[in-house]
Amino acid sequence: MNSVRRLAALAAAAGAALATAAGVATAAPAPQLAAAPDPVLASPYLYQWAGQTSASAAMSATGIKTFTLAFVLSDGGCNPKWDGDRSLTGSDKTLIQGIRSAGGDVIPSFGGWSGTKLGAKCSSAAALAGAYQKVIDAYGLKAIDLDIENTDEFENATVQDRILNAVKITKQKNPNLRVVITIGTETSGPNDWGKRLIKQAKAIGAPVDVWSVMPFDFSSGGDMAGKTKSAVDGLAGQLKSTFGWDSATAYRHAGLSSMNGKTDNAGEVVSVSDFTAIRDYAASHHLGRFTFWATNRDCSGGGECSGISQPKYAFTKIVAGYHG
Numbered sequence: 359m360n361s362v363r364r365l366a367a368l369a370a371a372a373g374a375a376l377a378t379a380a381g382v383a384t385a386a387p388a389p390q391l392a393a394a395p396d397p398v399l400a401s402p403y404l405y406q407w408a409g410q411t412s413a414s415a416a417m418s419a420t421g422i423k424t425f426t427l428a429f430v431l432s433d434g435g436c437n438p439k440w441d442g443d444r445s446l447t448g449s450d451k452t453l454i455q456g457i458r459s460a461g462g463d464v465i466p467s468f469g470g471w472s473g474t475k476l477g478a479k480c481s482s483a484a485a486l487a488g489a490y491q492k493v494i495d496a497y498g499l500k501a502i503d504l505d506i507e508n509t510d511e512f513e514n515a516t517v518q519d520r521i522l523n524a525v526k527i528t529k530q531k532n533p534n535l536r537v538v539i540t541i542g543t544e545t546s547g548p549n550d551w552g553k554r555l556i557k558q559a560k561a562i563g564a565p566v567d568v569w570s571v572m573p574f575d576f577s578s579g580g581d582m583a584g585k586t587k588s589a590v591d592g593l594a595g596q597l598k599s600t601f602g603w604d605s606a607t608a609y610r611h612a613g614l615s616s617m618n619g620k621t622d623n624a625g626e627v628v629s630v631s632d633f634t635a636i637r638d639y640a641a642s643h644h645l646g647r648f649t650f651w652a653t654n655r656d657c658s659g660g661g662e663c664s665g666i667s668q669p670k671y672a673f674t675k676i677v678a679g680y681h682g
Contacts, residue, residue: 395423397465397501398536398568400680402673403428403615403652406440406450411654413457420671422678423462426503426649427454429470430493436480438489442473446496454497465538466493469505477511483523490528494535501536502528506555507572512541518555522564529565536567538647540615543571545585547592560600568646569593570613579625582616583635590614590645606644613647614640618655618673619664627665630672637676648680 401424404413416422427450431442440450454464468490469475480486490502504521511517525537539559541552548556548571559566573589574582590612597608616636620627628636633650640648650673657663657670664673 394500395461395463397424397426397463398538398647399682400424400648400677401426401465402649402656402677403467403654405429405652405654406444406453411656413453413462414460416653416656416671416674417457417460417462420674420678422653422674424464425457425462425653426465426467428467428652429473429505430466430468430476431470431473432476432479434474434479436476436485436489438468438476438493446493451496463500464497465501465503466497466499467503467505467540468493469508469511469540471508475508475511477506477517477521477524478514480520480524483520483527486520486524487527487531490524491531494528494532499535501538501567503538503540503570505540507540507542512555513551515554518551519558519562522555522559522562525559525564525566526562537565538568538570538613539566540570540572542575543573543589543593545573545576545588545592547571547589548596553596556596556600566611568611568613569597570615570647570649572615572617572651574617574621574626574628575623576626577623579623579627582626582628583632583639586614586616586632586636587639590639590643594643609643610646612643613645613649615647616650618650618652619666619668629666630668630676633673633676637680640680641682644682646682648682649677 404425405428413425430438430440433439433442444450457464476486476489480489506512571589571593573586576585594608594612597603597611616628616633618628653674654662655664656673658668
């Protein structure tokens with residue numbers, strides 16, 4: 359129960375006690391405020407180009423409340439734009455307003471694989487934090503996702519440190535903001551660059567709320583549910599050893615972002631049954647984030663869809679049922 363709801367409950371209880379003492383009939387209690395949706399916990403990716411899926415249609419069909427919007431990139435300098443070329447005040451703002459009007463929320467994602475990255479283009483941590491702040495202020499955000507997978511950001515010690523120092527600055531200016539860092543992974547957990555990023559977060563004092571891995575695009579197919587569990591177990595182990603957390607705390611700071619259907623690697627497929635098993639694993643460990651790429655692909659067949667036979671929105675419905 360959040361602080362507003364606690365205060366409302368205490369006030370209602372006090373009022374009822376006073377009225378009873380005075381012999382006055384009590385009025386019906388005021389309705390409880392609905393809990394605000396958590397943009398971090400269960401928030402499938404939605405991207406804003408070819409094959410655009412209606413957010414409102416997905417929300418109505420699945421009960422999903424939040425989306426991870428991809429991607430905020432550099433416009434060629436240290437200035438954030440959607441996909442590197444769309445203004446923060448254009449159609450994407452209208453999309454966010456629509457999601458919020460329907461009772462939902464968003465977490466914008468900075469980075470991804472393609473395009474020009476702010477982490478590489480901004481010359482300092484302060485400048486990069488300023489770029490993050492423009493997006494935070496534009497939408498009054500509760501959370502941001504930093505998808506650090508392109509080699510320009512991930513496999514570059516200078517840029518890794520710049521991003522982490524920018525996170526530290528951003529959190530100081532926005533203490534209630536939650537920060538997710540999303541990285542690639544091996545089946546055993548983060549690779550050496552991923553381990554470095556986590557260890558540097560500790561050394562720099564960058565308060566990352568959730569570390570999320572992308573357990574797909576491995577060298578071969580096989581048991582994707584099993585490989586996902588192994589990768590997240592490896593992440594949790596790295597968090598334990600780096601931060602000195604117990605297992606329960608480490609898993610609450612860990613998350614995953616899968617991919618529905620066929621991945622980028624030939625022969626590798628995440629089926630609906632795989633994803634259900636992954637959801638059950640996430641729930642049993644109370645992971646802090648459970649998502650996938652992407653609601654746009656959550657349909658049957660090829661083209662912009664998953665490449666497999668599946669019910670429409672099957673994966674989004676699974677995410678919508680995740681409560682940590």
